[in-house]
Amino acid sequence: MKTDTDKKSDLSAQIATAIRDAIVSGDMIVDERLPSEAELSEQFNVSRPTVREALKRLAAQSLIRTQRGAFGGAFVNRLSYEEAYGQQITTATLLLSMNAVSFETACEARYALERACTPLAAQRRDADHLATMRAEIHRQGQPGLSDESFCASDVTFHRALVDCAANPVLSYQLAGAVEAMQPLMNMITFTARSRSEIVTLHTRIADALEASDATAAESALHDLEAYTLHLGRDVMAARRPA
Amino acid sequence: MKTDTDKKSDLSAQIATAIRDAIVSGDMIVDERLPSEAELSEQFNVSRPTVREALKRLAAQSLIRTQRGAFGGAFVNRLSYEEAYGQQITTATLLLSMNAVSFETACEARYALERACTPLAAQRRDADHLATMRAEIHRQGQPGLSDESFCASDVTFHRALVDCAANPVLSYQLAGAVEAMQPLMNMITFTARSRSEIVTLHTRIADALEASDATAAESALHDLEAYTLHLGRDVMAARRPA
DNA sequence: CAGTTTTCATTTGTCTGACATTTAAATGTA
């Protein structure tokens, strides 16, 4: 008997859903081996290509991994933070680029989330993360830096800030917000003037964290948000003459 | 000539990556039609099943949708907030359940993020969201409510709080954090005593938002976090006798 | 007996070719 979760269409989607449910509900545990493709085709009464399409769907979500050869097969995959980051970033980036999310909205969300990390970061900051932040600030002050490199450095700086909170779940959530903004930030041309302003604000943040002063750090982030918004507004206005 | 992004193995993964890049980079725009499976097999020099596996991978990430029939095919899909929510929730839930994330860590992240919304929510709260919150508080006070329903109501309450901030990007990010906690919360048995405590705290939050008092709301959220942590600790300790 | 090599069965990866089904446009008809 077929599972017929939705009697409608697409066997491979139904099978993928059935297996996904088994994984999410905990019926299948990490590293457990799924039946072979041949066995699955029998169980679900479909052909092997159909089963394979279902498995590829799950693989695309990092729910399973496959291994060739004898005693190989498909295994329930432990979703690592790395993989989750990647998916989160892709999804968030597309969400922003495809849905005409305004620069203001994205900016507001990003800095609100970042400020959420600040108290924890101020409390737990360690030498490593502070060093990363200082190094990126230094790089951002270098004259010959391209706009793209400046943006990349900005992302590294902010990720270090987030990682300071020493909460992997927060880091995971924030990765999407910070990285998804990058395409929008890349549209901005950073003048020497604005770069120096940003470096100043970044320094204020690093100083505040080093002093474990959460309030000062939040305040600096507020100012940075306002300044970023200011920079972005002109560009976005020019981009949307409609 | 094959694209050979990674010379290593799995043609369908390579093809999926190639197409994904084209979408993410903006080379293909929303609603644009991909070449037919037959054409793609020619372009990439692979068989149709391989192309199909690649397309299913993309479909699993909601990057494309397919339509049968003449003039059907695969189209670049506009990633909706709905779909993004769903993926986010699945990923976040699995991340927590598979990586032995401690109740403390998850709790800390969730309330930190929620507090990030509070200033905006206090500023923009509208009658609708307040009404939802009040209604859920009322439900949470009803005697005959099952633990599961209580949890579900809790989620609804907190999502209303988040939606108050009227920033869809924020709502999207928070959806994962709030929903992913639910399986952990479901382990808790809510006594009449603890329910009434939670209702009190929820009321404090709603009152504070209604009064546009962000500070009071944050403070109430802090207390709620502490109380949730307290409730969870016992359960988690009992669950992990190792 | 210990260590190495070979064989071998199992499983995923890929290909070919075919048929079923769906869908909208094109065509035919009253």
Added chain:
DNA sequence: TACATTTAAATGTCAGACAAATGAAAACTG
């Protein structure tokens, strides 16, 4: 014109085959 029919193009599904990888067991060697 309005409606029914045909048709072409596309995805969905199936069956069977071969290639390639892989680890375990068997065979071999010193």
